[in-house]
Amino acid sequence: MPEVGDLAAWPGRQLSGWWLAFSTVYGACVLWAAVGHDAGSIALAGFAITVPLIGLLAAIDATTRQLPRAISYAACALALPLLSFDPRADGDGTWSAARGALLMVAITAVIRLAGRGSLGRGDVHFSPLLGAVAGWFGAREVVATWLATAMLGGFVAMIIVMSGRDRRTRFAYGPLLLLGLCVALLITAWR
Numbered sequence: 001m002p003e004v005g006d007l008a009a010w011p012g013r014q015l016s017g018w019w020l021a022f023s024t025v026y027g028a029c030v031l032w033a034a035v036g037h038d039a040g041s042i043a044l045a046g047f048a049i050t051v052p053l054i055g056l057l058a059a060i061d062a063t064t065r066q067l068p069r070a071i072s073y074a075a076c077a078l079a080l081p082l083l084s085f086d087p088r089a090d091g092d093g094t095w096s097a098a099r100g101a102l103l104m105v106a107i108t109a110v111i112r113l114a115g116r117g118s119l120g121r122g123d124v125h126f127s128p129l130l131g132a133v134a135g136w137f138g139a140r141e142v143v144a145t146w147l148a149t150a151m152l153g154g155f156v157a158m159i160i161v162m163s164g165r166d167r168r169t170r171f172a173y174g175p176l177l178l179l180g181l182c183v184a185l186l187i188t189a190w191r
Contacts, residue, residue: 018062022175023055026182030133033185039088043136046082046097050075050133054178057126061174067122076101076129083136100135101128103142111146123173130181141184149173149180 030047039047053075061067083089083097108127112119134141153176160171 015059015063018059018175019052019055021055022058022062022178023051026054026058026178027051029182029185029189033137033189036189037137039136040086042082043086043088046079046086046136047133049079049082050129053078054129054133057129058175058178061122061126061172065120065172067120067126067174069122069125072122072125072129076132079129080132083132086136089136096138097132097136100133100139100142101131103135103139104128104131104145107142107146119173123177126174126177130177134181134184137185137188141188144184144187145177145181147180148183149176152176152179152183 030051034044034047053071057067057071057075060071080097080101084095086097087094089096104127105124108119108124112121112124130145131142134145153173156171156176
């Protein structure tokens, strides 16, 4: 596997294709949900920061099965203050994004421990960023993100088993976390 700093060694065309796909889908979902909940300019700036970075992280995981924690934490450090201090937060008020990040980390850590390593450490590092986004809308969206992710993961596992591969086959979970967030955002946009 290539090192995090060695971007030239990563599968470039595949990475850029996934990056564009994940960024577009996530960007559309978060924009629709944020505008539907009258997000202020502070929150919109926070959401905008997350779009290319979350897309990049999911793309890296899809192509290399790694989630670089340096990118995860840098993205969270940039977006979390904007999402946390937005007075128009739709969830539990100011700091709802920070609480969402903590709740998402707690859920992910418990699932990682209960699953005896079925989730990687990168998934735990990715979760505060996703939790901050979902948390801006409320704690229900954080839980909905994980419920949708679990269903997507079960579907992928079922496909792996039905294709005749070993049921212990590992797959990138970061893109499923992102898609679970998108499902939760779409649900909250309909409310």
